[in-house]
Amino acid sequence: MERFAAYVESQRSRFLAELADIVRIPSVAAQNRGIDETASFVEQRLRRLGAETRLLQADGGNPMVYATIGNGSRTLLIYDHYDVQPAEPFELWQSPPFELTERDGKLYGRGVADNKGNLMLRIQAIEAWLATEGELPIRIIFAVEGEEEVSSRTLPAVCREYADLLRADGCLWETGGVDINERPVVTCGAKGIQYVELVARGASYDLHSSYATFVPNPAWRLTWALNTLKGPDGRVRIPGFYDRVRPPSAADLAALTTIPTNDEELLADFGLDEFLDGLRGLDRLRRHLFEPTCTICGLVSGYTGEGSKTVLPNEARAKIDFRLVPDMEPAEVLHQLRRHLDAEGFADIEIIDLGGEHPARGPLDAAIVQAALASAREVYGSEPILYPTMAGTGPVYPLCTALGTPVASGAGCGYHGTRVHSPNENIRLADYWRAIHWMGSLIRHFAG
Amino acid sequence: MERFAAYVESQRSRFLAELADIVRIPSVAAQNRGIDETASFVEQRLRRLGAETRLLQADGGNPMVYATIGNGSRTLLIYDHYDVQPAEPFELWQSPPFELTERDGKLYGRGVADNKGNLMLRIQAIEAWLATEGELPIRIIFAVEGEEEVSSRTLPAVCREYADLLRADGCLWETGGVDINERPVVTCGAKGIQYVELVARGASYDLHSSYATFVPNPAWRLTWALNTLKGPDGRVRIPGFYDRVRPPSAADLAALTTIPTNDEELLADFGLDEFLDGLRGLDRLRRHLFEPTCTICGLVSGYTGEGSKTVLPNEARAKIDFRLVPDMEPAEVLHQLRRHLDAEGFADIEIIDLGGEHPARGPLDAAIVQAALASAREVYGSEPILYPTMAGTGPVYPLCTALGTPVASGAGCGYHGTRVHSPNENIRLADYWRAIHWMGSLIRHFAG
Numbered sequence: 001m002e003r004f005a006a007y008v009e010s011q012r013s014r015f016l017a018e019l020a021d022i023v024r025i026p027s028v029a030a031q032n033r034g035i036d037e038t039a040s041f042v043e044q045r046l047r048r049l050g051a052e053t054r055l056l057q058a059d060g061g062n063p064m065v066y067a068t069i070g071n072g073s074r075t076l077l078i079y080d081h082y083d084v085q086p087a088e089p090f091e092l093w094q095s096p097p098f099e100l101t102e103r104d105g106k107l108y109g110r111g112v113a114d115n116k117g118n119l120m121l122r123i124q125a126i127e128a129w130l131a132t133e134g135e136l137p138i139r140i141i142f143a144v145e146g147e148e149e150v151s152s153r154t155l156p157a158v159c160r161e162y163a164d165l166l167r168a169d170g171c172l173w174e175t176g177g178v179d180i181n182e183r184p185v186v187t188c189g190a191k192g193i194q195y196v197e198l199v200a201r202g203a204s205y206d207l208h209s210s211y212a213t214f215v216p217n218p219a220w221r222l223t224w225a226l227n228t229l230k231g232p233d234g235r236v237r238i239p240g241f242y243d244r245v246r247p248p249s250a251a252d253l254a255a256l257t258t259i260p261t262n263d264e265e266l267l268a269d270f271g272l273d274e275f276l277d278g279l280r281g282l283d284r285l286r287r288h289l290f291e292p293t294c295t296i297c298g299l300v301s302g303y304t305g306e307g308s309k310t311v312l313p314n315e316a317r318a319k320i321d322f323r324l325v326p327d328m329e330p331a332e333v334l335h336q337l338r339r340h341l342d343a344e345g346f347a348d349i350e351i352i353d354l355g356g357e358h359p360a361r362g363p364l365d366a367a368i369v370q371a372a373l374a375s376a377r378e379v380y381g382s383e384p385i386l387y388p389t390m391a392g393t394g395p396v397y398p399l400c401t402a403l404g405t406p407v408a409s410g411a412g413c414g415y416h417g418t419r420v421h422s423p424n425e426n427i428r429l430a431d432y433w434r435a436i437h438w439m440g441s442l443i444r445h446f447a448g
Numbered sequence: 449m450e451r452f453a454a455y456v457e458s459q460r461s462r463f464l465a466e467l468a469d470i471v472r473i474p475s476v477a478a479q480n481r482g483i484d485e486t487a488s489f490v491e492q493r494l495r496r497l498g499a500e501t502r503l504l505q506a507d508g509g510n511p512m513v514y515a516t517i518g519n520g521s522r523t524l525l526i527y528d529h530y531d532v533q534p535a536e537p538f539e540l541w542q543s544p545p546f547e548l549t550e551r552d553g554k555l556y557g558r559g560v561a562d563n564k565g566n567l568m569l570r571i572q573a574i575e576a577w578l579a580t581e582g583e584l585p586i587r588i589i590f591a592v593e594g595e596e597e598v599s600s601r602t603l604p605a606v607c608r609e610y611a612d613l614l615r616a617d618g619c620l621w622e623t624g625g626v627d628i629n630e631r632p633v634v635t636c637g638a639k640g641i642q643y644v645e646l647v648a649r650g651a652s653y654d655l656h657s658s659y660a661t662f663v664p665n666p667a668w669r670l671t672w673a674l675n676t677l678k679g680p681d682g683r684v685r686i687p688g689f690y691d692r693v694r695p696p697s698a699a700d701l702a703a704l705t706t707i708p709t710n711d712e713e714l715l716a717d718f719g720l721d722e723f724l725d726g727l728r729g730l731d732r733l734r735r736h737l738f739e740p741t742c743t744i745c746g747l748v749s750g751y752t753g754e755g756s757k758t759v760l761p762n763e764a765r766a767k768i769d770f771r772l773v774p775d776m777e778p779a780e781v782l783h784q785l786r787r788h789l790d791a792e793g794f795a796d797i798e799i800i801d802l803g804g805e806h807p808a809r810g811p812l813d814a815a816i817v818q819a820a821l822a823s824a825r826e827v828y829g830s831e832p833i834l835y836p837t838m839a840g841t842g843p844v845y846p847l848c849t850a851l852g853t854p855v856a857s858g859a860g861c862g863y864h865g866t867r868v869h870s871p872n873e874n875i876r877l878a879d880y881w882r883a884i885h886w887m888g889s890l891i892r893h894f895a896g
Contacts, residue, residue: 030755086757092653150756191658195756204719205540206870209769210639210839212743213736214723219744220678227675230668232793271652275662288661295660296667297759300752302745303767307478308598308643308802309534310769310841311745311869319751321657321758345680354756391658393758421759422654 003132004440008433011124016107018045019120019432020100022082023109029062029083029150038082039063042119042144049127051142056162061154062146066165069126070136076368076446077141077168079399080119081148084111085421092423108426113418115174117427118435119144121413122172125439137447141168143399148174151195151355152395159398170368170446171400175392176412176438177431179385180262180269184376184438187409188369189389190396191292192324192359194333197352198222200316206302209310219301222316225346229294229320229337234276236294236322238340241333246326248290251364252388256285259385269416288391293323319354323393330356358397361389366406368446375441376410379434384410411439451580452888456881459572464555466493467568467880468548470530471557477510477531477598486530487511490567490592497575499590504610509602510594514613517574518584524816524894525589525616527847528567529596532559533869540871556874561866563622565875566883567592569861570620573887585895589616591847596622599643599803600843607846618816618894619848623840624860624886625879627833628710632824632886635857636817637837638844639740640772640807642781645800646670648764654750657758667749670764673794677742677768677785682724684742684770686788689781694774696738699812700836704733707833717864736839741771767802771841778804806845809837814854816894823889824858827882832858859887 008015027038042065043053051067062083087097087110095101097110107117129136143166147153159166179185200218207215230236248256261281267273275284297320302313322333334353341349363369364386376384390409400407413431414420456463475486490513491501499515510531535545535558543549545558555565577584591614595601607614627633648666655663678684696704709729715721723732745768750761770781782801789797811817812834824832838857848855861879862868 030753030757085759086751086753086755088751088753149758193758195758197756202720205867207718208840208869209741209743209745210736210771210841211718212741212771213739213839214725214727214732215718215720216724217743219747220674222747223671223674223744224680226668226671232672270655270659270663272650272663276664279662284662288658291661293657293660295657295665295758295760296671296749296764297657297757297761298750298752299667299670299747299764300749301747303534303536304746304748304765305478305534305536307534308645308767308769309478309745309869310597310641310643310743311533312743313745313747316744316747317752319756321756323658323660391661392656393658419653421656421757 001440004128005437007128007132008436015124019117022116022120023100023112024098026098027083027146028086029147030086035062035083035146039065039146042082045123046142049123050130056158058157058161059154064146064158065142065144067142068139070138070140072136072138072447074446074448075139075141075168077143077166077171077405078122079171080122080144080174081115081146082119082144083146083149084114085149089423094424105430106426106428108424110425113414113425113427114420115148117432118174118176118412121432121436122411122439125436128436129440129443136443138443141166148394151193151357153355155395156398159402163403166399167403168405170366171405171407172368172411172442173407173409174394175390175409175414176435177414180265180416181260183382184380184384184410185387186369186372186376186384187387187390188364188407189361190359190394191389191391192328192330192357192397193393194322194324194330194356195354196320196334196337197354198225198318198320199350199352200225200348202314204314206314207312209312212312215312217312218316219313221346221349222301222318225341225349226296226318228340228344238336240336244327244329245292248388255364255386255388256282259285259387261285289387289389290325292325292328295321297321324359326359326361328359330358357393357395360396360401362400362407364388368406369408371442371445372408372410374445375438378441379438411435411442449888452576453885455576455580456884463572467565470564470568471548471560472546474546475531475594476534477595478534483510483531483594487513487594490530493571494590497571498578504606506605506609507602512594512606513590513592515590516587518587520584520586520895522894522896523587523589523616525591525614525619525853526570527619528570528592528622529563529594530567530592531594531597532562533597537871542872553878554874554876556872558873561862561873561875562868563596565880566622566624566860569880569884570859570887573884576884577888577891584891586891589614596842599641599805601803603843604846607850611851614847615851616853618814619853619855620816620859620890621844621855621857622842623838623857623862624883625862628713628864629708631830632828632832632858633835634817634820634824634832635835635838636812636855637809638807638842639837639839640776640778640805640845641841642770642772642778642804643802644768644782644785645802646673646766646768647798647800648673648796650762652762654762655760657760660760663760665760666764667761669794669797670749670766673789673792673797674744674766676788676792686784688784692775692777693740696836703812703834703836704730707733707835709733737835737837738773740773740776743769745769772807774807774809776807778806805841805843808844808849810848810855812836816854817856819890819893820856820858822893823886826889827886859883859890
């Protein structure tokens with residue numbers, strides 16, 4: 001594939017300009033910004049590639065850009081998303097989050113790692129294939145959704161309604177890249193999630209804090225309610241929460257032993273002396289991949305500005321995500337949470353359902369998994385790491401598991417320092433170019 | 449005092465314009481805004497009255513405007529403050545907080561009730577006295593500080609350094625007005641306070657929330673730490689916290705029985721079905737005036753915007769005030785808090801000291817108390833209510849108790865609906881004019 005490489009080399013500045021163009025649109029799903037504009041950008045780019053495109057939508061959700069291109073006995077479904085996380089807190093960014101900025105061999109911008117970089121490089125790899133190798137040896141379907149960062153709210157409905165359009169022999173997941181040891185990573189599943197906001201309410205307006213002698217304080221109510229969810233031992237106290245947790249299979253555990261742990265590097269990077277409970281090595285990895293969580297993602301009540309303000313807040317809010325493992329059910333967790341709060345005396349606390357997703361774990365021996373591994377070996381010259389699942393969440397269940405499609409991540413530009421979801425999200429330029437080659441090689445290996 | 453009344457009547461529009469002028473300066477001490485400008489405004493206004501003025505300062509704090517005017521055997525110290533609470537959240541104001549706005553017989557603006565209204569009306573009452581009654585029959589000292597809303601940080605040092613300038617036979621406190629039954633109120637003390645910010649820290653930056661399996665979450669640490677301070681039973685769990693609480697005296701309790709409670713009106717106004725623990729009547733009042741509190745005034749961590757963001761926060765903060773009753777010591781509470789958090793396993797949580805003030809309760813039979821009551825009776829035509837203490841906080845201890853000066857509130861334009869410290873802070877115009885008369889009458893009664 002020397003011509004492929006030469007072509008990519010010749011198109012570098014145009015490819016990066018395209019990436020900058022899509023980063024520039026602040027497609028923050030949680031804030032309903034730039035959605036249609038970004039969908040249109042992606043659709044037009046896929047048309048320029050020669051794909052047939054359409055927008056799929058259900059229940060008034062953000063449109064999924066759907067595209068097909070190529071022919072072959074095997075069909076590859078490529079799943080990406082064009083929405084991004086909020087960029088707040090803005091003041092911690094060293095350059096404006098929606099202006100792709102190059103510094104020290106890295107590209108900074110909200111969404112450049114999650115997931116606009118992978119989306120663009122996969123499209124660009126196919127362009128390079130068509131320009132240098134001719135026809136595609138497989139049929140490729142793109143499914144590029146716009147609600148990944150808000151729990152893929154309407155994706156399950158889209159998958160049900162357009163199941164026939166989405167069936168494939170394998171799915172290339174949105175994520176991909178190298179780990180902290182620069183070894184390529186392939187994953188075969190994702191955790192699920194249930195995201196909620198808890199709201200405690202007090203008086204009808206903020207009061208002078210001297211009234212705290214006899215007026216209920218929602219910030220205390222929320223604190224006490226949260227404390228019933230999880231204590232310092234880290235165990236979730238909601239009855240039934242762990243009942244459906246499926247233990248890892250023998251194959252899952254065998255894969256685990258091939259994964260390097262790099263405790264020291266992680267500790268240094270995160271600025272920590274110790275992990276929770278002093279976890280290390282395989283124990284940490286096992287908990288990371290196969291156990292559910294209950295995480296406070298946000299807290300707000302009363303006065304949060306500079307200095308002191310003696311106020312008795314009239315409202316307190318907590319954002320919480322539960323990461324779920326097979327065979328937990330998001331709706332069931334929601335139900336258990338309500339029942340638990342009621343039983344603990346917190347029936348007054350409102351639960352806002354901000355979306356749920358099923359967990360999923362696919363077969364490790366599928367063709368797409370083997371193609372992802374073989375192409376990684378070829379391009380990176382090192383043995384890739386196979387993860388039975390990501391610790392993160394994605395709609396693997398409705399898009400793959402429910403349709404019987406095996407899944408693998410790969411052909412992406414991620415690395416350990418991407419800071420996805422955080423300020424100063426970034427990718428390394430070298431990873432971007434290498435991932436285009438990974439994608440090209442993956443097409444060839446998946447064709448068989 | 450018919451000529452006094454006629455003079456006030458003739459100056460109404462000028463007096464209100466002066467009030468608007470001082471409200472316009474956003475003197476938010478917590479944010480270090482408009483301090484010098486407001487101090488200068490107050491000093492110039494007092495000079496126009498004919499007072500001798502100077503600025504008193506200690507430890508680099510905001511200047512206290514000090515002024516003296518008049519002669520007489522008795523000296524009255526008038527304590528007010530020119531700083532205000534932050535106006536946030538701005539979006540809940542129906543008119544801009546720093547533009548005095550009249551609606552339905554009320555004046556809206558940050559600080560109009562707490563405490564710029566009382567400051568201006570007292571100055572204007574003295575102007576009316578001088579214009580209509582001639583010389584003042586007493587000596588009046590103004591002590592107008594600029595840090596009341598940030599726990600009067602340097603006032604104790606000013607009081608120590610300038611004790612000789614501040615001695616008086618009685619002190620008219622900043623607050624004053626009528627209660628929910630339109631009866632004038634006189635108070636003889638104030639609770640103390642210890643304000644702190646607790647900070648829990650985790651990784652060196654916000655992480656993707658999937659890491660919650662093994663990375664400590666400061667929002668959980670803070671929640672658990674807060675939970676050790678106070679539980680749903682409302683008792684503060686910090687060892688030693690209640691040790692110094694002085695039980696109310698017989699005179700305090702006797703005064704209590706003359707105070708109307710108005711539970712139903714308060715419940716309706718606050719939009720509540722019940723008070724804490726179902727408290728009512730005297731029990732509620734007794735707890736309100738004679739018991740300390742521990743109040744979460746603010747909470748913030750992670751993502752607090754719209755929708756969901758799956759983030760593991762790297763920091764969590766809580767603002768907490770402890771309202772103290774005699775003979776609790778702010779520094780001791782701070783020390784107890786640190787010892788308690790350490791003992792409970794939260795040595796990692798930082799405590800930021802945002803200021804403390806001693807509680808104070810003065811004699812109920814002092815001349816200034818009797819003058820405040822008599823003048824209230826005269827102007828309002830109803831029996832005033834005598835509170836042994838406010839539930840709120842002010843620097844009564846350094847300014848009065850430590851110098852042996854009895855204290856009373858009164859001659860103010862407060863009413864039940866002022867919403868001090870909240871959005872839409874307001875006074876009623878009619879109260880403003882009446883309080884000017886209260887001030888005039890108080891001068892006469894205090895002269896003896």
